Amino acid sequence: MKILVIGSGGREHSLVWKLKKSPLVKEIYCAPGNGGISEICEIVNISSENLTAILNFCQDKKIDLVVVGPEMPLSLGITDLLEEKKIKVFGPNKKASLLEASKIFAKEFMEKYGIPTADFEVFNKENIDKAKDYALFLLKKDNFCVIKADGLCFGKGSFVIDNKETAFKVIEDLVRKETLGKAGEKIVIERYLSGYEASLIGITDSENLLIFLPSQDHKRLLDNDEGPNTGGMGAYSPLPFFTQDLLEKSRERIFKRLLFGLKEEKIEYCGIIYAGVMISNGEIFVLEFNVRFGDPETQVILPLLKSDLLENILLAKDKKLKGELEFYNKSCLCVVLASKGYPYQYEKGKKIELPKEVDENKNIIFHSGTEKRNNEFYTSGGRVLSVCGIGRDLKEAKDNAYSLIEDIYFEGMYFRRDIGKKGIEYYEKKDKTFSII
Ligand code: AMP
Ligand code: GLY
Helix, strand or coil, X not given: CXXXXXXXXXXXXXHHHHHCCCCCCCEEEEEECCCCHHHCCEECCCCCCCHHHHHHHHHXXXXXXXXECCHXXXXXXXXXXXXXXXXXXXXXXXXXXXXXXXXXXXXXXXXXXXXXXXXXXXXXXXXXXXXXXXXXXXXXXXXXXXXEECCCCCCCCEEEEXXXXXXXXXXXXXXXXXXXXXXXXXXXXXXXXXXXXXXXXXXXXXXXEEXXXXXXXXXXXXXXXXXXXXXXXXXXXXXXXXXHHHHHHHHHHHHHHHHXXXXXXXXXXXXXXXXXXXXXXXXXXXXXXXXXXXXXXXXXXXXXXXXXXXXXXXXXXXXXXXXXXXXXXXXXXXXXXXXXXXXXXXXXXXXCECCCCCCCCCEEEEECCEEEECCEEEECCCEEEEEEEEECCHHHHXXXXXXXXXXXXXXXXXXXXXXXXXXXXXXXXXXXXXXXX
8 A cells, every 4th residue: 555644743753653564555655754754754845734735646646545643634624635536534524623623612512422521611702701700710619720722722722720810811812812813712711620631542433433552641841740831741651540440431431422422413533533631530531632643642652552553544444443452561651852942942953863773672763853964863843852662561661761862862952851750650659549549
């Protein structure tokens, strides 16, 4: 088969890496890709949002399957466009992508179909005073409230707030000043939930849904979950605290209800569905849906996947997904190495020193934002490398990741030193008290 992967980050590097393991693959391309991806497949200089150029490329090269990494092309309707031209795409259509592209659509869908989520209300310019009243009401009740822009904001549209002044400012900024443009014209204000976050990712063909191992992202820039939100500074999988009971609850209360709702709404869905969940007092609540693989979650999930990803994608396209995905009995932990300044304006063009050899049984380096020039790699993004460690358990995976980082350098390189800490703490406190179980 000839495959085109759309996207340019660590997620897409890991997707190409895993897809290539399938004997069904004959040729594989990635648009636009990055320096690291160019080492394992041909990269094509087309932006992931240039749908017409992607269509032309697929027709020229007679691509058999397009696998879409990021949300933007999905929400722009890449699947609808290519499928109209009879090109097979793995990724939901524009309507289904609203589950990620509109927080209001997602929350109302969850409410309608009984998927557990935080209580919420929706506001816009017309009822700003009511928005402030509701934020005050939640602040009084819980000491916190959460304000979310409706549209896609690359992870910058959700605000966890603990005081009236900031709540009012965020409401004014989003709705009246439109600081996030049209994305913030409408907002959701919701109840704050405390607990442990997890990312639950499934592959679905609308009829069946198979779940990958649960993982956990680290969204804040600094250790101990401090500092600004980022695209994700690291991840690990599986989660020692994600019990069988929680998995069953996720199947019954989230994914079964999701599939039921999609059917009721006559929305066809073939692709990846990602539920960002909060585990609060042993119960599970959906914070958000994404309609694609997570980044950096994919970098830890795919090295643990024993099943052939491409085979499952093709089964999904034929509505024949069945059984369960199979995984290696190991752990994987990924530390993101970022450029100085990230998540704000950051430096680029720094030469990267990498280890000469990497043992794939212990480590994989996925490139998130690099370019290759004269046989050398240079930084080209805020998140530069996703350094993965694989081990028999989380502790060994963590040690393997961090020891490889000692052999990597670029000027201004920054990374968190506490990836996996919550999972390791769970092991250590297992027989004592741990709040979520
Ligand atoms: P979202 O854009 O919905 O994924 O939210 C981004 C981040 O904000 C999440 O990963 C959580 O850390 C936090 N968050 C979102 N909603 C809530 C909530 N209702 N309660 C507590 N934290 C939340
Ligand atoms: N890691 C969070 C996301 O991909 O949205």
